[in-house]
Structures are given as structure tokens and as C-alpha cells.
């Protein structure tokens with residue numbers, strides 16, 4: 001069999017996803033034996049997931065900000081009487097961090113072995129713990145992740161603009 005991209009080269013492996021034959025150089029292009037099309041599909045799916053996470057975070061950020069601001073106006077004694085804007089921004093930030101934390105937590109879980117995975121999943125089946133863990137991860141990593149997503153999207157939009165005929 002010959003490579004599906006380089007007709008003159010013999011194939012050494014099949015794409016793990018779509019079973020297309022790949023030559024030596026095609027097989028070694030990515031860490032796993034995947035053809036270009038499957039890799040692009042993965043990239044698109046990954047970008048879509050990140051975009052969804054980021055959008056959800058922004059919506060929750062605004063909701064958290066709005067809710068805290070409203071509560072503060074209704075009864076300022078609910079919070080410690082420091083600046084209401086600070087409390088509102090912080091509340092929004094904490095709530096907005098949950099989707100990012102949850103995404104990173106899922107990625108981390110998928111990398112575990114089966115046994116680890118089971119025990120971790122048994123622990124987080126109690127959803128308040130899961131939300132708390134995701135919140136903590138989100139608070140710590142949200143700014144960094146937001147920056148990375150934005151950079152990713154920027155590079156992607158620049159690429160798609162230059163590759164258009």
C-alpha cells in the first residue's frame with residue numbers, strides 16, 4: 001500500500017482515526033499516527049471546546065458580578081462593608097472560573113490511569129466537592145487560560161485569513 005498523500009512512498013502505518021495509509025514522514029509528523037485531516041479536525045474541536053468554555057466563563061462572570069452587585073444594593077450588610085465593586089468583581093471572577101476549572105479538571109482526569117480515574121471520579125461524584133475543586137483550579141488558572149485561549153484564537157484567525165485563496 002502507498003501513502004495517501006505521497007503516492008510514491010510506501011505506507012508504514014494507518015491513521016489511528018480514519019485508517020488512511022501513511023508513509024514514514026507522514027506518520028512521524030504528529031506525536032500519534034494521525035493524518036493531516038484528522039489532526040485538523042482535532043484542532044478544530046479543541047478550539048471549539050475552548051471557545052465554549054471561555055464564552056460560558058464570561059457569561060457566568062457577568063451573572064456573578066450582577067448578582068453580587070444586586071445583593072449588595074438590596075442589603076449591604078450581607079457582605080463585609082468594603083467596596084461593593086470589589087466584592088462584585090471578586091464574586092464574578094470566582095463563579096466565572098468554574099467552567100475553566102472544570103475543563104482543566106476533566107483534561108487531568110482523562111490522563112489518569114483507570115484505577116486513579118475511578119477513585120477520583122468516586123470522590124467527585126459528590127458534586128459540591130467537584131464544584132469546589134473546579135472553583136479553586138479556576139481561580140488560580142483563569143487569567144492564564146484566558147490569555148492562552150485568546151492567543152490560540154488570534155493565531156488561528158490569522159492563519160485562516162492568510163490561507164484563504
Ligand SMILES: [Zn+2]
Nearest residue numbers: 015018035038
Ligand atoms: Zn485520519
Ligand SMILES: [Zn+2]
Nearest residue numbers: 003006023026
Ligand atoms: Zn506521506
